[in-house]
Amino acid sequence: QQVEIISISSPDGVPVSAVLVGSRVTLPVAGQYELYFVFPLDREQQTLRVVARTFALGGIALVLLLGAVAFVFTRLVVDPVRRAALVAERLSSGRLNERMRAHGEDDIAKLGKSFNAMADSLQTQIRPLEALSRVQQRFVSAVAHERRQPLTTLHQACEGHKARKR
Numbered sequence: 001q002q003v004e005i006i007s008i009s010s011p012d013g014v015p016v017s018a019v020l021v022g023s024r025v026t027l028p029v030a031g032q033y034e035l036y037f038v039f040p041l042d043r044e045q046q047t048l049r050v051v052a053r054t055f056a057l058g059g060i061a062l063v064l065l066l067g068a069v070a071f072v073f074t075r076l077v078v079d080p081v082r083r084a085a086l087v088a089e090r091l092s093s094g095r096l097n098e099r100m101r102a103h104g105e106d107d108i109a110k111l112g113k114s115f116n117a118m119a120d121s122l123q124t125q126i127r128p129l130e131a132l133s134r135v136q137q138r139f140v141s142a143v144a145h146e147r148r149q150p151l152t153t154l155h156q157a158c159e160g161h162k163a164r165k166r
Helices: 042-092 107-165
Strands: 002-009 015-027 031-040
Touching: 002 031, 015 042, 042 107
Parallel strands: none
Antiparallel strands: 002 015, 015 031
């Protein structure tokens, strides 16, 4: 028995792949003959085209779905983290009134609430230190002024004394 893939013409003239199966048959009365069966593969080719089209459309749909998931993931996770970094930079530059927007109960919202509590705590602790710094600056300024005033008086007296000697 022999099997071969061949190309035949369909009734409408379009070439179609087919399987040709041939074998020698011996008949007791008639002798030896060759018997061939031709199995056209047009239905199988149509099925393969449908499967290929389905895979192509499924692949395109999968890529679009992955793109949508990545977009949503970016919006829900990465953007809030970027905003948190921006607020942290502003806070570190001295803008102590900066706060994060925190909505919901997810992990990003918990991060935002914790961040805001930390910023409130820092602001509460820094205010007395700022007031103390202002008092210290006034004290140093007053001491410097008081030290300069007697020295200025002595300097003027010395200058006057020198002028009288000449």
